[in-house]
Amino acid sequence: MQQKNASQRKPPASPVPARKAGRGAPPADWAQAELRPLPGLAYGVLDELLGYALRRAQNALYLHFQRSVDRADVSPQRFAALVLVAQNPGLRQGLLAEAMGLHRSGGMRLVDWLCEQGWVARADDPQDRRSWTVHPTPEGLALLDRVTAQVRAHDSALLAALGDEGPHLRRLLDRLAVAATGLTPPSSTDPVPAPE
Amino acid sequence: MQQKNASQRKPPASPVPARKAGRGAPPADWAQAELRPLPGLAYGVLDELLGYALRRAQNALYLHFQRSVDRADVSPQRFAALVLVAQNPGLRQGLLAEAMGLHRSGGMRLVDWLCEQGWVARADDPQDRRSWTVHPTPEGLALLDRVTAQVRAHDSALLAALGDEGPHLRRLLDRLAVAATGLTPPSSTDPVPAPE
DNA sequence: TATTGTTATACTCTATAACTATA
């Protein structure tokens, strides 16, 4: 069995300069995870599946979001968290995590990060001394205003590209989410092994 | 500034049993990253954004996919890779990576994993001795048949839940992906700092 | 006893950089 270059390799002598992975200037090597259908390839079932179309769309939308927001470290998730805090000042940290589909520990890191940015602050929960409540700061609200404008522009540009069918799309997506959440997994060809 | 439990903590004496994070049985602590809208919360802009609806739908679909396929380690991505190899036997490893929006190195790990499962095999590229070509094995094709049936069932159950508007959705998603990929980032309220 | 937040840890995914062989 022939192996390409696994003949002999040297350990990387120097312990690697540890370049910051920041978004300063793309190293020209790698062109942004595009996931667009390649012309010469056959995609088989993938072209029929709702799930794959959804994945493509989400990928493209994510990249577009990144390009639209001028703070590279504000991901869609962080943006959503900030919106939720601003809209529901004083919500418990755990509730925020739940709303975002995160484990408690992940929610904590998220709130930690927002606190470090100075965009939210924790305060005691008068009703439960175990809990924190989370509040937006003026800086956080200011930033949210700015980013929201950028996100809105991003979103409505896409909506415009869809013409008059655009509004349908959001409702269809909502219905799809409800269906996928509520539906029992379809018993496909072979029945599940056993209740175990 | 009061801090909840950060008074004094003990280092975890025992170096943690290192339990395998496998999917054997859910520990009953954590209920599957649901991301469904919570009743008491205000979602603000999020409810208007196409991007957030897309995220919700994708999250729900991902969970539904997991429940529908009886091999827990076959993710949507791995499934897609297997389809591409089966549909395009002999494609270069790097082309596969590109099609999946991955860096070369990531593509290699993906192919490594598929090889370990015995589902694909690498062979020399007669036209370029630097390259591998990737081919499906009989076992891979058999597995793909089975999983494809499950995925199709999963997908068409969702499609059915959307009624006659279902077919529209896939086309809208495709158009959305094209729009998001091709569109220049909208110049929002404040002009970008500078060409730098 | 159950729950909230916390912490340390580990796992997954994927990018980066350096390297080899080949073009």
Add this chain to the structure above:
DNA sequence: TATAGTTATAGAGTATAACAATA
């Protein structure tokens, strides 16, 4: 010099497990 694959490593994201304080 540029490209394909490989490797080691680093980083982001998030889950697990154990713990303290509180309910």
